[in-house]
Amino acid sequence: MKNFVKLFVLSLGVILLGTSCGEERFDIMDGGTYGANLYVTSNVKFFQGLDTEVKIDFEKYENEGVTVSSIDYNVVLTSTLGTSSAASFSSPGNASVVTVGIDELLAALPVNGNTLQESDLVPGDVFNFDFDITLGDGSILNTPSSSIVTVQCRPAPGDYRVVMHDSYGDGWQTNDGNGGDGLQVTLDDGTMLEVGMCSPYLASNFECVEGPSLAEDFITIPEGTESADWYFPGDSYGEISFEIFSPEGDEIFASGAPGALGAGNLPIINCE
Numbered sequence: 028m029k030n031f032v033k034l035f036v037l038s039l040g041v042i043l044l045g046t047s048c049g050e051e052r053f054d055i056m057d058g059g060t061y062g063a064n065l066y067v068t069s070n071v072k073f074f075q076g077l078d079t080e081v082k083i084d085f086e087k088y089e090n091e092g093v094t095v096s097s098i099d100y101n102v103v104l105t106s107t108l109g110t111s112s113a114a115s116f117s118s119p120g121n122a123s124v125v126t127v128g129i130d131e132l133l134a135a136l137p138v139n140g141n142t143l144q145e146s147d148l149v150p151g152d153v154f155n156f157d158f159d160i161t162l163g164d165g166s167i168l169n170t171p172s173s174s175i176v177t178v179q180c181r182p183a184p185g186d187y188r189v190v191m192h193d194s195y196g197d198g199w200q201t202n203d204g205n206g207g208d209g210l211q212v213t214l215d216d217g218t219m220l221e222v223g224m225c226s227p228y229l230a231s232n233f234e235c236v237e238g239p240s241l242a243e244d245f246i247t248i249p250e251g252t253e254s255a256d257w258y259f260p261g262d263s264y265g266e267i268s269f270e271i272f273s274p275e276g277d278e279i280f281a282s283g284a285p286g287a288l289g290a291g292n293l294p295i296i297n298c299e
Contacts, residue, residue, distance in 0.1 A: 062090030063160050065098065067172045071292060072179045072254055073129070075148055082126045083156060083174050094163035095120035101159075102127075104136040106152040108143065111136035120161075150180040151296035173291050180298040182255045185274025187246045187297075191224045194285040195266045196240040198226040202260040202290065205229035210269070211260065212246050215253040220246050261290035273297045 065087045073081055089095055098118045104111040114135035118125045132154065133143050154176040160168040189210060193199055201207035201223065209223025209231070222244040225235035236242040248255055257271075257280075265286025271293075273279050279297050282288040 062088075063093050063095050063162065063168060064088045065158060065160065065170055065172055067158070067174045067291075071174055071176045072256060073154075073176055074179050074254075075145060075150070078129070080126055080128045081132065081154065081176050082124060083176070084124045085158070085172065087123065087160075095160055096163050097161045098122050098125065099159045099161055099167075100125065101157050102132065102136065103155045104132070104138065104143075104152070105155065106138060106143065106147070107149055108141075108147065109138040111138050117161075125156075148178045150178050150298055151294060152178040153294045171289070173289065175292045175294055177292065177294040177296065179254055180296065182248050182252055182295075183274065183297045183299045184248045184250045184252060187248065187274060187279075188243060188272040188276075189222050189246060190243045190270045190272070191222075191236070191238070191241070192268045192285070193224060193238055193240055193266050194268070195264065196238075197228075198237075198239045199224040199235075199267055200226055200228070200263040201267070202263070203229065204263045206231055207263070208260040209233050209235060211258045212248075213256045213258070214248075215255075222246060255295070257293040257295040259288060259290060259293055262286055262288065271295060 065085045067083060067085045071081065071083050085098075087095065087098070097120050099115065100117075101113045101115050103113050116125070116127060116135075129145055133145065136154075137143070156174040156176065158170045158172045160170060162168065191199065199207065199209070201209070206226035206229030209221040212220040214220070221233040223231065223233065223235050224238040224242045225231055227239065236244045259282070262285075268282045268285045268287070270278055270282070271280040280293060280295050
């Protein structure tokens, strides 16, 4: 059965990861020897002309006896003017949020040798944050956590078509190996909209769409919406891909090949 085979492969991967040694970067799935991790818990947006900083909340977990000395993160700016090199930042090990001023970010992320000003940013430009953890003994742990911070504008209202694919042909398994959450959109009033392909292994807690290889559904952005945060919960087996189309029918996002996209916020921009 497919699930059994996948669980066996994942278990073998955990065993192999647990054999890492020396100065290598240790993966979180190491059997607990280097047990610490963090998970981004906020949908992050940056409104040009309104916000002065980027703030990312996360939850941190540490095994007994493990000391976290710092939360480290690399940032890359991808803009219409080009892509910056990565810049490294660090926060104390006891932090539960990282906050970086937009001026500090831009000063550290020149594009084509030029330091951008906030006025140079346009909706759709993104800051990509990737997180690591440094322990008290100097070990560096990879974490699966990242955050895409998109320069935002007020979204155009209407029906956004989501075309969903599963390369294995058994529906979506996102953040659960048997099913999981769908693609989620959180509006500024707190309303969460959700679409996804059904899985035969686990009933969905939202109104999913039957696949099992291809399905489509719609996200409706109401009139007067100030912001809409799009979030993809993950891809347990590297089989998922999808495209999103504006109410006018233009493709505004494509996830790429099956398995190409990890969990995180999506840079969906379609200004009013």
